Amino acid sequence: MSEDHSPLLPCKSSCIGSTGAIVKHRWNLLPLLPLLVFGVIAWWSPLSAIILSSLVYSILIFAFIPLWQANPCGTLHLVKPWSWRNIVLKFLEENKNQHTEIVRCKGITDNLPAAVLIADADGKVLYCSPYTEVLTGYSIDEVAAAGRDFMATVMHEKYRGTYARAIQFFDAGEPYQFQHRFMHKTGIEVWAETRTTPLFNADGDVSAFLSVTLNISQQMVYQRQVELRTKEIEDFTYMISHDLKSPLFTLRGMLGLLEEYNSQLPPQALEIFSHVHRAVQRLETLVNSVLEYAQISATSLALEPVPLRDVLTQVCGDFATDIVAFQVALSIDENLPFVEGERVRLSQIFANLMSNAIKYRDQSRILTLEIAVLPQHSKRQITVFFRDNGTGIPANKVSAIFSPFQRAHGASIEGTGIGLACVKKLMEKFGGEVEVESEQGTGSTFFLTFRLPPHHHSFAPSSSLREQRTK
C-alpha cells in the first residue's frame, strides 16, 4: 500500500494550484530566525556568552526537525550529530527523487478522465485533478474550499447515506466503491461511480484520503435500456403464464367431469384419457414453475437481516420426512451468519437446494449434506456452501445449470428445470451470487455469497445485534 501514497502526498509545503496540484519543496528557514533574534540581543547584552551557547543548541534542535519530518520513519537517533551535513545531502537527494516521481504521477492523474481528489487527515484538499472541473463544473478552488467531502455536497441527497458509509469504511481503513447521481454546476444530473480509498504512510497509519470519480452516465443509459427490455420480457412471461392458468383450470375441470363417464368408456379410450391427464398435469407444473420464476422478478423484495441458522432449521423441518426416510447425514455450521435477504425467499433457496440434493442423491451411498461458512475475506459479503455427495452434474451441463429449463439429468427424474434458476434469480435480488462446483459421481457444492447486513460488518456490529446473535 505504501507505494500508493508516497509521491503525491503529505509534503508539508504542498498546496493546491489552479491547474491541479502544485507541490513545492523549499528549505525551511524558520530555524534560522531564533539565531537572528538572539544574535541582536547578544550584541547588546552582557549575557551574550550564555545566550550564544543556547543559540547553538537551538540551531541544532531546529535544524533537525525538518529533516526528521521529511523522514518520519526516522533513523535520526542513529546519525551522529557531526554528520548532519550528510543528512542534509541525503534529504536533498531523496526530495529530488520524490519530486521527479511527483511530476510523473501528476502527469498521469492530471490527464485522467476522472475526478481525482486527495485530502489529508484533516480533510484539507491536497490535490484535485483538472478533470474535476469538467465533470462537476466546479473550479478547483471551489473544490478545495469544500474540502474532502466535496462529492457529498453535490451528490443527490438519496446517496448521502452511501457516502457516509464510504467514510465509515475509510475510517476503518477499507476502500469503498459506489454508484450515485450528482448535480453538475449547470444543474444537469450525472451518473458517477466513486471509489474512496485510504492511503497509508510507512507506519501503516491512514495518512490521506483518495477518491476517484468516473462519469458512467452513458453506461447507465445502456443499463437502463437493458433493464427495461428485461422487465418487458418478464412482464410478458408473467402475463402469459397467468393467462394460461384459466384454460388449464378448465381443461383439468372438464377432465374431472369426464371421469364420471369412465365406466361407459372402452379400455382404449381410458388409456388415451390417462395420457391426456398426465400431459395436463405436466403442463400445469410447467406453467406454475414459469409463473413462480416470473413472480420473483415481478415482486420487489424487502431486504432485512435474517439469521441463516433459523432458515435452515425451518427448511430441515420441512424436509424431516425425507431426511429420516433416506437417512440423510446432515452437518450444519453452528456459526451461520445473519445475511441480507427475505426470510421466505431464503427458505425457498435452501428448500430448492435440499430438494435437488435429495432428488439427485447417489442411490449407492448415504446422502451426506454439509452446510457451512467459507473463511471470510470481505467484511461486506459472506459465502456459505452447500455440499452434497450426490450424482453430480455432468461437466458440459455445469455452465447452463442456473438457466431456466436447463436440466442436468434429462427426463429420467421429474423436474421442470426452474428450481436453480429461481435460486440464481433470488440470490441476485439479494445482491449476492451463486456458483457451483461439481464432479460427476462425487457430488456438487453450491457457493452462495450473501451481502452482510450493514450492522453486521465485523468492525461495526451494534450491541443489540450482537446480543441477538448470542441468543
Next chain:
Amino acid sequence: MNASCSLLIVDDNDSHRLLVRHALAGTSFTHIFESATLAQAISIIELNRIDLVVLDLNLDHESGLTLLTWLRTQQSLAIKVIIISTSRLASDLKRCRLEGAHDYIPKSDSPEVFALELQQSVAKILAYR
C-alpha cells in the same frame, strides 16, 4: 332451510359456469341461473328471487365488483355473493371483502379443491339462512 332456493352463476367463461354448476349439483338449489354479462345478471336478479350469486371477478371487459357494489345499494335484496377468480392477489381479496362479498375462492387451485371450497362455502351460507 327454505324450500325454494335460487342460485345465479355469473362468469363469461361457459366452461367455468359448467364447473360451478357441477360442483353445486348436490346442493339444495331449486333454480340455477347463468349469465355471461353483468347486464344480463342484473335483469335476472330483478325478475327472479335470487339467494346466492357466484360471481367471477374478471369478466370480459367488466369487473364483478360493479355488480357487487350495485347489489349493496339494493336494500330490498339480501343476496349473498361468493367471488371466484383466477387472481390470488391480496389486494383483490381485500377489495371484495370491503365491497361485501361473503367469500372469495381462487380458481388457480386444482378444480377439485375449487369445487370442494365452493361446496363448503355454499353449505355455510345455506346453513345460516
